[in-house]
Amino acid sequence: MRQHLLNDLTTEHYRRSVVEGVERVAAQLAATDRPFTGATVDSLASRVERIDLDRPLHDTTAVLDELEDVYLRDAVYFHHPRYLAHLNCPVVIPAVLGEAVLSAVNSSLDTWDQSAGGTLIERRLIDWTAQRIGLGPAADGVFTSGGTQSNLQALLLAREEAGTGSLARLRILASEASHFSVRKSAKLLGLGADAVIPVPVGHDKRMQTLALAHELERCRRDDLVPMAVVATAGTTDFGSIDPLPGIAELCTRFGTWLHVDAAYGCGLLLSPRRRGLLDGIERADSVTVDYHKSFFQPVSSSAVLVRDGATLRHATYHAEYLNPRRMARERIPNQVDKSLQTTRRFDALKLWTTLRMMGADGIGALFDEVCDLAGEGWKLLAADPRFDVVVEPQLSTLVFRCVPSSAADPAGIDRANLHARNALFASGDAVVASTEVDGRHYLKFTLLNPETTTDDIAAVLELIARHAGQYPGESLDRAS
Structure with a gap:
């Protein structure tokens, strides 16, 4: 088992293993066309639970194949422009380089x-x-x-x-x-x-x-x-x-x-x-x-x-x-x-590696882009009578809810929005967050991806409106 220790005798094994892992992740990123697959808790849990941790695979490719099945394929990918949920940002490549270095040296x-x-x-x-x-x-x-x-x-x-x-x-x-x-x-x-x-x-x-x-x-x-x-x-x-x-x-x-x-x-x-x-x-x-x-x-x-x-x-x-x-x-x-x-x-x-590669202004410009995007998203919401938006953003967050014509009361609007969020997540087409404002259920976009566009925001709003409009009343318990 000493061949797996990282030292001066195993540098070639280290290089091959890391390159193979990087290539696997790069291929997954290139193939990802939505932020989530819609995999359920039960389906993922059954795959993880059937793995016998006392029987190692002894092969890098086999380990990565298994990892793809239990993690990589169904991960929630923050780099996708329609991941709009929490304060999770896409990461810059110089930082990922720094991560690789610090993990290997392990200071x-x-x-x-x-x-x-x-x-x-x-x-x-x-x-x-x-x-x-x-x-x-x-x-x-x-x-x-x-x-x-x-x-x-x-x-x-x-x-x-x-x-x-x-x-x-x-x-x-x-x-x-x-x-x-x-x-x-x-x-x-x-x-x-x-x-x-x-x-x-x-x-x-x-x-x-x-x-x-x-x-x-x-x-x-x-x-x-x-x-x-x-x-x-x-x-x-x-x-x-x-x-x-x-x-x-x-x-x-x-x-x-x-x-x-x-x-x-x-x-x-x-x-x-x-x-x-x-x-x-x-x-x-x-x-x-x-x-x-x-x-x-x-x-x-x-x-x-x-x-x-x-x-x-x-x-x-x-x-x-x-x-x-x-x-x-x-x-x-x-x-x-x-x-x-x-x-x-x-x-x-x-x-450190990010600043040395991109500079402070480069990072700041990316953050300015997502703040600008939130401003455009607020205009879309404020101009659309189907939506109620809470406050004009200072940063890159939008809190709003859909008000479907079929909803008869505030509680019905709450249920329709919760249904829309659950249905959207189950589809994997987009991921949005939720919160409460004055005791009522609202949805939330947290925009941290400079690759997200106003077209993405508009498309997700259409999906939300469609799901909320299709809310079938008593089926909420089944949906959630």
Whole structure:
């Protein structure tokens, strides 16, 4: 079995195996004519379950044949222009190259003696991102597994900086449209169920600063400690960007940590035309960025940035076998000193190869394209009496629903839209997401593919209208 270990004796086996895998994936991508095959859970599960994992195949081609049967053929392909569902982007080839390199070398980014140059590349990218945000010379940060971990770490730092001995008094203020990870983080940080105060949003789905001021005043009056305000720069459902300058002013006035969750909207940092939408983000104490959303990077690639690098000490623990205190005194750069993770992939390499191949403006131009596309999609929806669209997009998300003439009441409209989404997914012709707005069922396009066109959007809208119009009333339970 030693022939399967990657080392100086097996480089030819490595080369042949990887090339064969790449060719198989390339052939699948070339042959894919829709984002999903419509395969059911039961059909896929039966194929996976019948594989005997204790009987290896011992042949690369046989392994890939089997993989094609249980995964590649029926995968959901985000590169297809009619995948319009979640915050999954098509990935750029330089990042895939970086992924191949980092997986083979397998550096672990916890300590210098496991990563060397990788540590320096990650630190350089953190500095570069912090400069793009405008956090100042004391800024620092670390790569994470995703926005949920980044938000958790930022709120951990905010909790520690709040400096109160009573967790029961701590409060986090976030808009009604903020990401669920804010509430999850509160639970993980030992705060009460009522620790997260939802701040109302306006018709544009942005946090209302007057409502935020009211809640901050109420905290002060009730002897509660607002440990953090979470402003969202790109909500998951609507792509809305909270009014960052006004929120920053209130945080300064009340002495409250400002965290900006820019997991989605971070692509604006590179936008040649829309960077102004993030004005005010430079005043944040911490920022979440997800490169694997709007920088077109493979999962996972995220980071948490802080204005004052010294606050990262709240995540620092020393182990004699790994990062003893003397290393800090000797200025040996161990990234584990900043991270919630210990063993950690060299995900920064993907962004590095992308920037070195495409440049920041090239990535930003792609994000501008999908934002432009969302604007065109909004015009289509607003002009079509069959559809009700919620809000004009700031980024690349459209939330809407079909209003078929056959639907007699709001509940019927809800069922028709859910039926349309299920029927569309089962057909494999397109993939769209769904959400609730004021208790009603809506559909959602999340546009992150520059190859998607207005013709694609129009075609999918026609499919939705057709499926919704054909909703057969009581058959919803059978369809879902």
